Amino acid sequence: MRRWLAPLPLFALLAGCPGFGDKTLAELEGITDVPTWHADVQPIIAGYCQPCHRQPPTGGASFALLTLDQVRDHADRIRVRAVQLGDMPPGGGGLPDAEKATLDAWIAGGMPEGLPTGPEPDMAVVADMGAPVDMGAPVDMGPTVDMGPVTLTWDADISPIIAESCAVPSCHGANPPTGGLNLTTYAGFVAGGFSGVVHGNGDVDQALILMRLNAVNGFSLMPLGGPSLDGTKIDLIEAWIAAGFPEN
Numbered sequence: 477m478r479r480w481l482a483p484l485p486l487f488a489l490l491a492g493c494p495g496f497g498d499k500t501l502a503e504l505e506g507i508t509d510v511p512t513w514h515a516d517v518q519p520i521i522a523g524y525c526q527p528c529h530r531q532p533p534t535g536g537a538s539f540a541l542l543t544l545d546q547v548r549d550h551a552d553r554i555r556v557r558a559v560q561l562g563d564m565p566p567g568g569g570g571l572p573d574a575e576k577a578t579l580d581a582w583i584a585g586g587m588p589e590g591l592p593t594g595p596e597p598d599m600a601v602v603a604d605m606g607a608p609v610d611m612g613a614p615v616d617m618g619p620t621v622d623m624g625p626v627t628l629t630w631d632a633d634i635s636p637i638i639a640e641s642c643a644v645p646s647c648h649g650a651n652p653p654t655g656g657l658n659l660t661t662y663a664g665f666v667a668g669g670f671s672g673v674v675h676g677n678g679d680v681d682q683a684l685i686l687m688r689l690n691a692v693n694g695f696s697l698m699p700l701g702g703p704s705l706d707g708t709k710i711d712l713i714e715a716w717i718a719a720g721f722p723e724n
């Protein structure tokens with residue numbers, strides 16, 4: 477009894493093979509992977525065909541089927557004779573069904589060579605790649621500089637901006653300073669002026685100094701009369717306030 481419920485996977489590939497009803501021969505034989513020359517086909521050819529299709533051919537055969545290329549060259553007629561007609565090898569009804577199916581699936585699947593079976597390759601030989609290539613000494617890139625996290629400070633980053641634009645003698649550098657806000661020192665910045673602290677306690681949305689520098693929330697622009705500080709400087713001050721406005 478044939479296996480009519482054999483698995484289907486590969487056999488869209490094999491459609492069009494006549495002579496086996498709805499099923500391909502491979503389906504009937506339950507073949508689900510494309511066979512390969514080394515693993516599957518070469519042993520069949522050696523056992524059933526090479527007794528005559530050798531070099532020189534004997535038994536009335538006129539060509540050899542010793543190599544993969546020779547078999548590929550004759551694939552169409554091999555399929556007709558050994559699979560479809562089933563009269564090759566001659567006498568005795570041809571190949572058994574399983575071998576026919578293997579041959580058919582292999583031809584339909586593109587006749588892949590696959591990996592050689594046989595003894596393991598000698599790894600000592602394979603591994604000998606010759607002497608290692610001398611790439612020369614690695615280029616010395618010098619010591620790696622650890623930048624660490626960048627910390628903005630009053631002393632290094634903010635005070636120079638403030639000194640240039642705000643803590644000038646006519647304004648927040650005067651004595652007494654404009655608005656009671658002395659920006660010549662860190663202590664003066666922290667203390668704030670008549671309107672209270674200007675740093676918003678680290679909340680950039682509450683920091684009066686930023687509202688003045690950006691002229692938002694109804695506050696007039698600082699520096700008074702403009703021009704405003706450039707955006708990079710305002711960004712620095714904002715980031716410094718957000719980071720808790722450290723002195724150094």
Ligand code: HEC
Pocket residue numbers: 520521524525526527528529534535536537538550553554555557558564565566571
């Ligand atoms: C006993 C000897 C013998 C064996 C074994 C044998 N053949 Fe042949 N083969 C012949 C002879 C004789 C011919 C030429 C006469 C003919 O075509 O029938 C031939 C011809 C062929 C041809 C050409 C026929 C054509 O229609 O173009 C193919 C293809 C072929 N054999 C394939 C095979 C395959 C595949 C096998 C093994 C599965 C095989 N043969 C086994 C003797 C053999």
